[in-house]
Amino acid sequence: MDGNFILITVLIATLLGLGVVAFAGPSPDKARKRRVAMIRGRHSESAEALLEARMRKVISNRATGVEAKMLVSLIPNPENLTKRLKMTGKKWTLSQYMTASAGIFLLLSALLMIRGFPFLFAVMFGLAAGLGLPHWWVGRLINKRVQKFNAKFPDALELLTRGLRSGLPIAETLGIVSSEIPGPVGEEFKLITERIKIGRTMEQALQETADRLGTPEFQFFVITLAIQRETGGNLAETLSNLATVLRQRAQMKLKIRAMSSESKASAYIIGVLPFLVFGMICYINFNYMSPFFTPDPAGIFGLGTMQVIGIGGMCWMGIGAFIMAQMVNFEI
Structure with a gap:
């Protein structure tokens, strides 16, 4: 219990620190001075004042050195990710995107470890969710826009x-x-x-x-x-x-969407039904489904037999969903 408490404390402190770093804005006093200086430069007739105002605007729009170094070290292709964030129409930055990814990774990893899953499995699952969920959400916003x-x-x-x-x-x-x-x-x-x-x-x-x-x-x-x-x-x-x-x-x-709506509805029902039944059985009789949540140190990557079967079933369902999606996807 002490180890879980320490883990939760570290998780909360890390998430708060990431949130402060990503969403903390500039000092109000510095922002006020910057706006006053820009107004003076804009209404001044001196060529030097105009040049200084333009340089100040360029510097203010440029990313800070610390943020750029951190993002370059964490993101393999920051230009492509920046383009995707701009395509959403939101004023999101790379640091905010990486903060969300890191928060999802830490949260899910800690929850799985508290639940008793092996460290390697919890980290791998949290990493996959931290990288996949923000990417999926950004893609969804892009398609919607x-x-x-x-x-x-x-x-x-x-x-x-x-x-x-x-x-x-x-x-x-x-x-x-x-x-x-x-x-x-x-x-x-x-x-x-x-x-x-x-x-x-x-x-x-x-x-x-x-x-x-x-x-x-x-x-x-x-x-x-x-x-x-x-x-x-x-x-x-x-x-x-x-x-x-x-x-x-x-x-x-x-x-085409109307003609393929029946196939899509069938795919959604077939895909959601196993998870819905699994959740209902867990709610009614959790002890019956407890082998899916009980790790086995002697198993593969510390997983039990039922967990390996469940992961294999989800992989096959993913392959089937991908094939069905390609069957109703038409290019015009």
């Missing part, structure tokens, strides 16, 4: 078409879309207009957004603008046709 973007993107193209037909330039119509279309579409077009205002070309601003979103729909839009600028033609008509194609593409996706 991309779906919202694709649902409103044809409306943005039609608004661009009406603006071009009324005689407005393309840059001004992009600004109208950023203010009129809500959700991810307005946010992305606002970033495009801001990049254009600070000196980026339209092709560069659009391509950066296309690389971050990673959607074929927006890539079609970027290619259409690039071809039109080189060859000429009626851009309003081209964008109108593109909006029609994207709407038909979305309708085809919905039709």
